[in-house]
Amino acid sequence: MRRIKEMVIEKALLxxxxxxxxxxxxxxxxxxxxxxxxxxxxxxxxxxxxxxxTPLFADKHFGILPLLxxxxxxxxxxxxxxxxxxxSISIYIxxxxxxxxxxxVKPALELLAAVPTVVYGFFALTVVTPFLQSFIPGLSGFNAxxxxxxxxxxxIPFISSLSEDALHAVPHxxxxxxxxxxxxxxxxxxxxxxxxxxxxxxxxxxLAISRxxxxxxxxxxxxxxxxxxxxDPTVPVETITAYIVQxxxxxxxxxxxxxxxxxxxxxxxxxxxxxxNTISYRIRKRFQEKYE
Amino acid sequence: xxNIRKNRWKDQAFKVWGxxxxxxxxxxxxxxxxxxxVDGLQRIDWDFITSLPSRKAERAGIFTALMGSVWxxxxxxxxxxxxxxxxxxxxxxxxxxxxxSSLLEVNISNLAGVPSIIYGLLGLEIFVRIMQxxxxxxxxxxxxxxxxxxxxxxxTREAIKAVPKSVRDASFALGASKWQTVSRQLLPASxxxxxxxxxxxxxxxxxxxxxxxxxxxxxxxxxxxxxxMDEFSVLPIQIFNWISRPQHGFEVNAxxxxxxxxxxxxxxxxxxxxxxxxxxxxxx
Amino acid sequence: xxxxxxxxSIIDSDxxxxxxxxxxxxxxxxxxxxxxxxxxxxxxxxxxxxxIGPSGCGKSTFLRLFNRMNDYVDxxxxxxxxxxxxxxxxxxxxxxxxxxxxxxxxFQKPNPFPKSIFENVAYGLKIQGIKDKRFLQEKVEExxxxxxxxxxxxxxxxxxxxxxxxxxxxxxxxxxxxxxEPSVILMxxxxxxxxxxxxxxxxxxxxxxxxEYTIVIVTHNMQQASRVSDYTAFFYMGELIEYDQTKKIxxxxxxxxxxxxxxxxxx
Numbered sequence: 001m002r003r004i005k006e007m008v009i010e011k012a013l014l015x016x017x018x019x020x021x022x023x024x025x026x027x028x029x030x031x032x033x034x035x036x037x038x039x040x041x042x043x044x045x046x047x048x049x050x051x052x053x054t055p056l057f058a059d060k061h062f063g064i065l066p067l068l069x070x071x072x073x074x075x076x077x078x079x080x081x082x083x084x085x086x087x088s089i090s091i092y093i094x095x096x097x098x099x100x101x102x103x104x105v106k107p108a109l110e111l112l113a114a115v116p117t118v119v120y121g122f123f124a125l126t127v128v129t130p131f132l133q134s135f136i137p138g139l140s141g142f143n144a145x146x147x148x149x150x151x152x153x154x155x156i157p158f159i160s161s162l163s164e165d166a167l168h169a170v171p172h173x174x175x176x177x178x179x180x181x182x183x184x185x186x187x188x189x190x191x192x193x194x195x196x197x198x199x200x201x202x203x204x205x206x207l208a209i210s211r212x213x214x215x216x217x218x219x220x221x222x223x224x225x226x227x228x229x230x231x232d233p234t235v236p237v238e239t240i241t242a243y244i245v246q247x248x249x250x251x252x253x254x255x256x257x258x259x260x261x262x263x264x265x266x267x268x269x270x271x272x273x274x275x276x277n278t279i280s281y282r283i284r285k286r287f288q289e290k291y292e
Numbered sequence: 293x294x295n296i297r298k299n300r301w302k303d304q305a306f307k308v309w310g311x312x313x314x315x316x317x318x319x320x321x322x323x324x325x326x327x328x329x330v331d332g333l334q335r336i337d338w339d340f341i342t343s344l345p346s347r348k349a350e351r352a353g354i355f356t357a358l359m360g361s362v363w364x365x366x367x368x369x370x371x372x373x374x375x376x377x378x379x380x381x382x383x384x385x386x387x388x389x390x391x392x393s394s395l396l397e398v399n400i401s402n403l404a405g406v407p408s409i410i411y412g413l414l415g416l417e418i419f420v421r422i423m424q425x426x427x428x429x430x431x432x433x434x435x436x437x438x439x440x441x442x443x444x445x446x447x448t449r450e451a452i453k454a455v456p457k458s459v460r461d462a463s464f465a466l467g468a469s470k471w472q473t474v475s476r477q478l479l480p481a482s483x484x485x486x487x488x489x490x491x492x493x494x495x496x497x498x499x500x501x502x503x504x505x506x507x508x509x510x511x512x513x514x515x516x517x518x519x520x521m522d523e524f525s526v527l528p529i530q531i532f533n534w535i536s537r538p539q540h541g542f543e544v545n546a547x548x549x550x551x552x553x554x555x556x557x558x559x560x561x562x563x564x565x566x567x568x569x570x571x572x573x574x575x576x
Numbered sequence: 577x578x579x580x581x582x583x584x585s586i587i588d589s590d591x592x593x594x595x596x597x598x599x600x601x602x603x604x605x606x607x608x609x610x611x612x613x614x615x616x617x618x619x620x621x622x623x624x625x626x627x628i629g630p631s632g633c634g635k636s637t638f639l640r641l642f643n644r645m646n647d648y649v650d651x652x653x654x655x656x657x658x659x660x661x662x663x664x665x666x667x668x669x670x671x672x673x674x675x676x677x678x679x680x681x682x683f684q685k686p687n688p689f690p691k692s693i694f695e696n697v698a699y700g701l702k703i704q705g706i707k708d709k710r711f712l713q714e715k716v717e718e719x720x721x722x723x724x725x726x727x728x729x730x731x732x733x734x735x736x737x738x739x740x741x742x743x744x745x746x747x748x749x750x751x752x753x754x755x756x757e758p759s760v761i762l763m764x765x766x767x768x769x770x771x772x773x774x775x776x777x778x779x780x781x782x783x784x785x786x787x788e789y790t791i792v793i794v795t796h797n798m799q800q801a802s803r804v805s806d807y808t809a810f811f812y813m814g815e816l817i818e819y820d821q822t823k824k825i826x827x828x829x830x831x832x833x834x835x836x837x838x839x840x841x842x843x
Contacts, residue, residue, distance in 0.1 A: 002469065002673075009471045010386055016378035017387075018399050020445070023438050027410060030417040084314045105314060107565060112317055114492075114561050116499025118528040119550050122535050123324050126331075126543065156317050185304040200332025207405065214407025216502035217528075221535055241409050241502065248412070248506045254421065262506075268415045270406065277405035281398055389650060458687035462749070465643060466756060468701035476703065481690050557715035574690065 022095060031270055034263030041257055045262070053227040053238075055261045056247075062261070064268055066227035070144065070237035071269075074219050075212035077148025077233060078155055083205055085152075086159025090201075093160070094167040095189045106161070113157040121221030124150035129222065138234055142224030145233035151218050155208045162207065166200020167193055199287035203280045210276040216241035240265045323553070326357030332547025340548060344431035345512055345530070349541025354549050357530035359516035359557075360429070360509075361498055364526055366526030368497050369441065373490065375437075383445070384452045385474055411439045412506025420507050427508030430520040435503050440493040447489020451482035454575060484571020488564045495560035499553065501528040527553050596621035596760060596790040597642055602656035604637055604814075606649065611637050613814040614656070619807070624782060624791045626801040626822065629811035630837065638763050638811065642792065644672050660760065661688040677704070679760045680753035685769045686745035688737035688752075693720075693729050696737045696748055700756035719751040723781055743774025750781065761785065763793040767800065775813050779804050798838055802826050810834045 039047070041060045050063025050219075089109070093102050133139045170193055178188040188206040194201065216239075224236025225246050238246070244262045252258045343353020383400075387393035415435030425431035455478050463473040479486075510525050511533040517524045525533075527549060534546035589601075591646070597619040604612035612634045619625050627635040638664050640646045641658055644665065658665050665675055697716040706712065716733070720726040729740070737748055746766060753761060767775040780816045781793060782804045795801050801808055802822060809819040812831075818825060818834045829835045 003671075006469055006471055010382075013378045013382035013386060016375045017382040017396055020379060020396065020403060020441065023403060023414070024399050026418060027406065027414050030414050031410075034417070049398055085316060088306075088310050088313040089317070092307070092314055094309055096307050097314075105318070108321075109314075109317055111558065111561065112321055114495060114499075114557055115321075116501070116528055116553060116557060118499070118501045118532050118535075119328075119554060122328075122531065122546055122550060125535065127324060127327055153317065153320055160317075184299050186303040186306045187299065189306075210405050214409065216407070216409045217532065220502075221532065239441065241407065244409055244413070245502060245505055248508065249511070263413060266410055270410050273405055273407055273410075277402045278398075280405075281401050286531070299591075368635070456687070458683060458685060459689055460648075461645065461681075461683060462687045462689065462752075463699070464647060465676055465681035466646070466752065467673045467675075468699075468703045469673050472703045476699070485690055 026238055027270065031263055031267040034260050035267045036161030038260035038264040041260075042264075047133075051229045053243075055258055056250075060257075062264075064167045064240075064265065066229045066269070067238060067240045067243055067265060069229050069231070070219075070223065070227065071213055071239040071241070073231060073233065073237060074148040074151060074223055074239055075209060076213075077145060078151035078212045079205070079209055080206060081149055081152030081156040082159055086156045086204075087163055087201065089156070089160040090163035090167060091189050091194070094164050095185050095193065106164070109157045109160060112153065113161075115154070117154065117215060117217040118221070120150050120154050121147075121218045124218055124222035127138070136234060139284075140224070140235050142222060142226075142236040143234050144223050144237045147219045147221075147223035148233065150222065151215055154215070154218065155211060158208050158211060159204045163197070163201045166197035166204070169200065170196045199283050201282075203284050205281040206276050206283075210273045210280070213276075214241065214273050216245060220245045240269045328547045328550050328554070331544055332551050335544050335548035336551060340545075341552070344514060348371075349539055349545055352534075352542075352545055354527060354530055354552060356513045356516045357525045357527045357549075358552070360513070360524035361526040361528075363429045363517050363520070363524060364433050364436060364504075365494060365498055367429060367520060368436045369490075369494060371433060371437035372444055372493070376441050376490075377446050378447050378488065379441075380445045380448035380452060381474055384449045385470065385478070400442050400445055404446065408439055408500055409502040409506060411435055412503030414438065415503060415507045425521070426522045426558075427510070427523055429517050429524045431507055432504050432509055432524065432526075433520070435507055436497045436500060439500065439503060440497050443496065444490060445492040447492065448482075448486050450490060451485025451571075452478055454485060460557045481575070484567050484574065488568040488571065491560050491564040491567070494555050495564070498526075498560070499528055499557055501526075501532055504529060505532070527556075594620055596661065597661075597792070598657075598659045599638075599641070600657040600659075602638070602641065602654065602658060604634070604641070604646070605651075605655075607651035611814055612641075615816045617809065617816055617819060619790065619792060619838055621717050621790045621807040622786055622788070624786050624793060624804055625807040625809065626805035627792065627794045627809050628796075628798065628801050629817075631796075633811040634814040635809075635811040637816070639764055639794050640681075641794060642680055642760065642762055643676050645681065647672070676754045678758050679762060680751055680756065680758035682746070682750055682763045682766045684762065684765045686742055686749050688740070688745050688748055690736070690738060692734045693737050693740070693748060694733040697752050697755050700752060704756075715755055719744040719755040720748075722754050722785075723747040723751040724777070725751060728840070743770050743777060745771060746774065746778060747781065750778075754785075758789065760790045760792070763791065765796060768796060777798070798826075798840075802842060810837060812837070 011091035047062055047064055050061050051065055052063050053066045054061045069263060091126065124146045128150055129141060129143065132146055174192060174196060175188060178192040218241040219239045223239060225238050225242060226236045227238040227243065230237065244267055247258065247262045339510040340353050341358065342355050343351065344355055346352040383393065383396060412435060415431060419425045419431040419434045420427055422455065458471055459477050459481065463477045504526055509529055510523055511529055513523055513525045531546050531549045531553065595618040599615055599617045602612055602615045603610060615638065616717060622740065627639060629635045637646060646652045654666060660679065689699065694716055697719050698712045700717060701712060717726060718727065725744060728744060737745065740748060767778050779800065785791060793805065805822045808822040808825040810817045810825065812833055818829060818831045825834065
């Protein structure tokens with residue numbers, strides 16, 4: 001009796017774990033089925049080479065490049081801002097700051113990560129953009145720069161927290177060895193600690209990129225809704241995610257080509273983040289094995 | 293000598309830079325919260341919380357959105373909690389090291405990195421259309437439950453893992469079965485940690501906007517939902533809606549609603565940290 | 577060892593019944609590594625048997641075979657036969673939970689559950705489905721008295737077990753084991769984490785307990801083995817080198833290796 005009970009419980013627990021696989025399969029199926037339907041009407045070559053994205057207009061073009069460029073541009077700005085700042089924070093906290101500082105500042109920074117993204121969007125639109133406009137006169141009300149910077153702020157705690165964990169995990173003996181040879185904290189940090197913690201730091205950066213590419217509300221609110229193939233950060237652009245939001249807000253008939261565009265856009269996004277996540281998982285696994 | 297002095301100077305310079313970077317984030321947080329409070333605090337009163345939405349900014353309130361958020365939060369918890377905890381127990385205590393368990397492991401790590409809007413697309417097809425729930429509270433809750441599932445699993449595993457191995461040994465040695473050990477020793481001992489993870493996951497859910505927009509949650513609902521099958525809006529969507537309107541009055545409303553949303557999120561985070569500290573002390 | 581074997585084979589089954597635990601041709605593997613290389617051994621009832629030997633000699637692994645605690649180790653595999661009162665405990669149909677109620681275990685470090693003193697002692701009974709409060713209370717009191725802890729804790733049974741001192745915790749762990757009424761108690765270096773005073777108390781307790789229980793103790797401490805045990809087994813590199821009365825082992829061992837070890841020349 002008891003043994004049967006134990007077995008039933010184990011099977012129930014296992015099926016809960018298997019639900020996570022069903023979710024992944026579900027995502028892949030849903031995205032591919034709708035995307036395949038989309039590509040039966042739109043040539044895949046056009047999708048990747050056409051420089052215009054106008055599925056909601058009379059003159060329809062289905063080139064993903066403008067959305068992709070918008071996504072990459074905002075993400076690039078965010079990463080270019082967040083990586084140096086985030087890494088500096090992690091190095092400062094783990095190598096310089098007194099312990100009490102670490103204990104108060106780390107949770108405070110993590111609070112930055114807890115702020116809902118729609119709130120960051122508001123911040124970008126009503127505070128950062130007007131502020132930037134005061135010394136970049138040509139800056140449009142919606143632009144990649146402001147959205148990217150605010151996304152960077154959102155990402156800082158990711159990078160600083162994960163990198164700090166990686167630095168923290170470096171054996172203490174290594175640090176002592178470096179100091180024993182007379183190196184300054186700075187030399188120790190950049191010549192010993194950062195190389196030793198490099199895989200953890202790389203993982204934090206990759207995850208941050210993945211996060212930036214998938215971020216939706218900040219760009220939907222502050223970057224605009226005009227798909228355009230440009231690298232100019234001062235004009236409105238549209239990201240893949242913002243496009244999905246834009247269509248979802250409107251009244252699009254299920255089964256129509258417009259409806260399917262969001263899945264085509266979605267699968268592009270999914271492939272990108274999936275690759276990044278897989279790479280970071282691999283690095284993390286290898287890193288763990290090295291230290292265990 | 294010169295070289296040494298240069299190195300020390302660089303060292304000091306980096307220290308200043310490090311402090312500046314650390315403060316940057318915090319200062320921005322303060323500026324931002326300050327500006328929201330300046331914009332929105334005057335607008336917050338009992339009427340604002342209890343009024344229905346309106347086309348006129350000064351009469352509009354957040355009642356329906358707030359109720360929508362509460363509904364979604366409760367249902368999401370009910371759906372995600374048992375599944376997430378059960379999956380975590382399986383992976384931590386039952387799974388043997390084989391292909392299946394490493395597949396589960398990669399998969400969960402990957403799910404945690406899938407952008408939230410993709411969950412919206414999944415929910416739109418599966419729950420809204422195929423399962424015919426429509427753009428209901430229930431469909432939204434299922435979508436968010438899947439979204440936070442990986443977070444719940446990961447944090448629950450961490451909490452269970454933190455229980456010393458000696459507790460398992462002792463329990464088994466006294467003739468306890470696996471499930472008895474899990475239910476009578478491991479879960480009570482890791483309760484604080486599990487709770488922390490769940491509250492943090494829910495605080496993430498309460499701020500999610502994009503997936504709910506994608507499944508078709510409304511930006512304007514005249515009434516608060518009264519059943520899981522009702523249409524709904526949530527606080528972040530209400531904020532988004534107000535932000536995208538041109539009139540200044542709505543910007544003030546948005547700021548006021550943000551104060552409410554941030555209070556909820558920070559409160560949840562505060563509670564989570566409190567439980568974590570209490571639990572960590574107990575475990576030691 | 578060969579001598580011992582021949583002795584055994586001529587013992588008729590009547591006398592054999594005096595042996596509580598028996599191992600026949602036991603080999604243990606962790607993946608490809610052979611941790612126990614074929615051991616035959618018989619352990620007498622109501623005696624204290626000590627396992628000694630240098631770290632990694634397999635004595636702990638061997639001990640944990642008797643309540644199947646190695647089952648949870650990744651890559652564990654066993655060959656041979658282990659019997660308790662003549663019954664093979666590695667049979668397919670054996671109920672491991674039932675076995676562990678019969679064979680209790682005390683660990684190296686005191687490992688009370690993060691619960692109250694009462695809950696710690698009552699746990700083993702509660703998981704058997706016993707809910708009768710009076711019975712539980714009586715049993716808890718009896719067990720705590722057996723380990724001479726009752727007087728120290730009777731006013732604070734609901735206090736956390738983690739608040740006790742290390743020595744008290746270990747006695748609590750022994751009480752917890754006694755509460756389920758085992759016939760065998762396995763002790764894996766039970767005093768290695770304790771101070772000399774607490775160690776003395778535990779040793780006294782072991783001496784008391786052997787009247788009712790068969791006790792097997794792994795220890796690194798030669799004096800302890802000579803003080804508390806009736807029989808001593810010396811293990812080295814996964815093999816049983818010598819096994820005899822403790823007096824004999826410590827005064828006049830057969831094997832050179834044994835002598836070297838107990839006189840401190842290696843290990």
